[in-house]
Amino acid sequence: MMLESTRLLNQIRQAFDGEPWSGPSLRATLGGLTAAQAAQHPVAGAHSIWEIVLHIPVWSAVVSQRLAGNVLPPLADSEDWPPQPQTPTEADWQASLAALQAAHEQLLTVGATVADGALDIPLGPTFENSEGPGYTPYVMLHGVAQHYLYHAGQIALLRKAVA
Structure with missing residues (x-):
């Protein structure tokens, strides 16, 4: 019988670069994008693909x-949503994708x-849940797969707008 923690991590892997039943994984959705495409803001008021890649x-x-x-401590908006480079380059884009991969690993x-x-077992109150006992590892690990x-x-929708 597989441990629940192993099953949770498998779901996170599927969401990131596997084959989740819901559709393409995060990595599959990012595949083939250029720095120029990722940096575009095709929807007014929405984040760019690059900004999302920096946020995750x-x-x-x-x-x-x-x-x-x-x-x-609480995250400042600039920490939660780091800005993309003013002058995007392919090297910067690849570095952002590598940072995404490293954080996942x-x-x-x-x-x-x-x-x-x-x-x-609740992890204790934090800035994202200051009331009560805080989130459990179970909730947080599920949340990562959901976030991905x-x-x-x-990103899939933004890709259609920048294609």
């Missing part, structure tokens, strides 16, 4: 830190240390 690892890192037992490494018995696929859907 912020929250992967937050979850990694919380799972490791760290208490974090770090999350999987930290997530693998969470025992099944700890999945339902939520933004994959946004």
